[in-house]
Amino acid sequence: MDSKFCCCVFFTLSALTFSVAFSELQHEQKILLVSFDGFRWDYIYRVPTPHFHYIMKYGAYVKQVTNVFVTTTYPNHYTLVTGLYPESHGIIANDMYDSTRNKTFSLEDMNIYDSEFWEDATPIWITNQGAGHNTGAAMWPGTDVKIHGKFPTYYLPYNESVSFEDRVRRLIEWFKSKKPINLGLLYWEDPDEMGHNLGPDNPLMDSVISDIDNKLGYLISELNKEKLWDKMNLIITSDHGMTQCSGEKIIELDQYVDPNDYILIDHSPVRAILPKKGKFDKIFAALNNAHPNLTVYKKEDIPDRFHYKYHQRIQPILIMADKGWTILQNRSNSFMLGNHGYDNALSDMHPLFLALGPAFKKNVSKESINSTDLYPLLCYILDIPPLPHNGSLANVKELLSTTAPKAISPSVMSPQSNMNLKVYKLHSYAYFVGVFLGSIIVIVFLLVFVKHLVHSQMPTIQERNAEIAQPLLWS
Ligand SMILES: *[C@@H]1O[C@H](CO)[C@@H](O)[C@H](O)[C@H]1NC(C)=O
Ligand SMILES: *[C@@H]1O[C@H](CO)[C@@H](O)[C@H](O)[C@H]1NC(C)=O
Ligand SMILES: *[C@@H]1O[C@H](CO)[C@@H](O)[C@H](O)[C@H]1NC(C)=O
């Protein structure tokens, strides 16, 4: 009798443990982070965009996201996945020159694969994988670069000819694979490309925006079809906005400085100037006050609000055009009708932010966040420890659903506070589901046990009970 009792207790405890673990597993959050390059925050008010509005209405929405300076693609995408300002993550521009290593980084010819440029930071996919999860990336900037010796679990080498539909198909495969991902990163080049060519004020942009809405619709319907929709936390954002430029707003550097006296790095409207030996004072004096729509900074005088000073790849002189102005060497260089890169305080530079899924409240909106806040939000939802960053989880906590913890830790989490977070999470929804299921199994076992006591003198039933117990436990 004693050994049978022990056996029963053992099974009961295993059942409890198993069901708690199982419900934790079931509760594992999935995120699909989508970036539509150059999607300005207000594009969704310009033409009917029913899919964006669906997410807005049933999910979380932020009106103004302050992105990071310079408001270009690579610096901002790296901020989204590290939570760091460019001066800390090191991708300070789309085109960079590293004078200590005599190396260049350039988007022009996709000369971006030198790991050293990326390794001031550790992006979220590496941390996610370090915590035992898998990541999948479809063209997200930097995901096909080896960083600290690692790539995402699954990724596509950058190829802009791969269709949106193919990128979505691959991500869905990864979410459903035997080694499923919990984090997917999806990047699409438009509306940035068309925004540059047409200028955002061009009425032809309307159909470009409608097309993006259709792409979002496609993504939603595929997730639905593959039964991933209900469990997915879909986050839709972008790197920056876009503003209208014109041929009347051109600043020609050749009018003020001799092109032989400096090296010009990066593209309009914020350009880095590396004066040649002994030419710093001459260049600075010639450019400072040269044009009313050109602001010229010595590196050490770049305003703190840009968080764009403390990196060796930031050059000795930074020049920045006013909104809508273009900096060229001379008029024979081409210019674009739409551009970005300007001051990140300008609302035209701001991207959109929408999210829908079990981790988010329904129908909630917030006036503003910083784009650095996305990183702690992602780490929190994925339940992985964030590395030191410049965002704040507290800034985004109102967007999280009530099943998410109430205790929100400070912006830069110590390992200690992260532990507290984990403990809290264990007491959340998943835990109670686990205990509930466990209790049911305990009750079933007690019933079986009582039945067994009653019929203990009948060996055949005793044997049958053991058989019944097994499938019950694992069903
Ligand atoms: C930097 O590299 C280029 C080739 O990439 C070379 O021509 C140049 O001499 C190098 N400069 C220095 C200072 O090493
Ligand atoms: C890029 O993708 C296109 C379309 O899928 C394909 O035809 C092409 O071969 C790819 N290019 C490279 C370099 O893989
Ligand atoms: C360009 O400079 C002029 C003169 O200072 C100023 O009035 C105008 O507002 C500036 N343009 C922008 C877009 O800031």
Ligand SMILES: *[C@@H]1O[C@H](CO)[C@@H](O)[C@H](O)[C@H]1NC(C)=O
């Ligand atoms: C204009 O600038 C380009 C470099 O951007 C230079 O190659 C060209 O010689 C310049 N043209 C004139 C007329 O100075």
Ligand SMILES: *[C@@H]1O[C@H](CO)[C@@H](O)[C@H](O)[C@H]1NC(C)=O
């Ligand atoms: C969303 O919330 C607003 C108030 O904040 C309310 O007016 C609106 O009806 C809600 N919409 C839905 C779909 O619940």
Ligand SMILES: *[C@@H]1O[C@H](CO)[C@@H](O)[C@H](O)[C@H]1NC(C)=O
């Ligand atoms: C953005 O970050 C700055 C600097 O940390 C902070 O002062 C500001 O309150 C943040 N903005 C929002 C909307 O949280």
Ligand SMILES: *[C@@H]1O[C@H](CO)[C@@H](O)[C@H](O)[C@H]1NC(C)=O
């Ligand atoms: C941003 O975070 C990094 C990493 O913690 C830190 O070194 C840096 O000082 C922070 N920057 C600001 C402006 O707080």
Ligand SMILES: [Zn+2]
């Ligand atoms: Zn662009």
